[in-house]
Amino acid sequence: MASKERIQRLKDETRANILDASLQIVKEEGWQSLSMRKIADVIEYTAPIIYEYFANKEAILLELTRKGYLILARDLHEARGKHRLPAKQLEAMWLAYWNFAFDNKELYQLMFGVEMNCCCDLVETLPESESPYTQFSEVIVDLMDIENPTKDMICLKYYTFWSVVHGLISINILRRGYSDEMNRQVLKDAISGIIRSIERERQKV
Template sequence: MASKERIQRLKEETRINILDASLQIVKEEGWQALSMRKIADVIEYTAPIIYEYFANKEAILLELTRKGYLILTRDLQEVRAKHELPAKQLEAMWLAYWDFAMENKELYQLMFGVEMNCCCDMVATLEESEGPYNEFSQAIIELMHIEHPTKDMVCLKYYTFWSVVHGLISINILRRGYSDEMNQQVLKDAIGTIIKSIERV
């Protein structure tokens, strides 16, 4: 039994090493440089062994996307739990969303197709991709002064937030943004304005 557990643990470690090596390559050379052979070179395995864990490069990209959504959802849950008022929750969560994107630019690019082709059809199949929306939508519903807001109403407010924040993130990932101070001011002003529009509903 111990031997089986050890084999399973080694397999999981190898799988994690493959994903870590993939991100390392991307951070150093960009997404276009990622290949199964290059991953094998980094972890000092042969390419066929990589295929035992992931059918192709797209499978690795999908798993990294899943990882990104799990990290982002966890970050949002942590900051939301620190505030009682939904307005404060939303402000803190969108600032945490920004921080995630700036600290994990490569993952964010992959998750949302910034400067690369988005595997949108595959991402839509990931249950984890719903995590951030679920966290934000709960806070939006609590902020609304409506007994039973429709799904469309909640989606509209979420996408209003997301369009502004994602747009600012994309501008900065493309290196066309301004100073950190300016980014924070624009971000806070936009978030505050949208929160006020929800509170007036």
């Protein structure tokens, strides 16, 4: 049993090393430079060994995408847990989303196809990709505070938030933004504005 556990541990470590090497290459040279051969060179293995763990480069991209969503889900959960009121939770969660995008720029590019081709059809098969929407939707429903909101109503509010935040992130990843201070102010103003519009709608009901 101990031998089997050791073998499995070595396999897990090799798999993690492949993913770490992939991300290292991308951070240094960009996504367009990633190849199975380069990964093998970095970890000093032969290319055939890489294929024992991942069928192709797309499989590596998908696993890195999964990793990105897991990190993002954790960050959102932690941000939400620091506040009690839905408005404060949403503000904290979208700021955490923003921070994730720039702390993990390469993963964000991969997850949403910023400056690169996204494996979008495959990403939709990842259960992890649903977590951000699920977490945000739960808080949006709390903020709306109306009886039986429809899926379309919730989606509209979520995509209003997401379009603004993702758009601003993309602008800055493309290096067309302004100062950090101004970007954060624009972000906070946009989030606050959408939150206030939801609160006004709630008061009319």
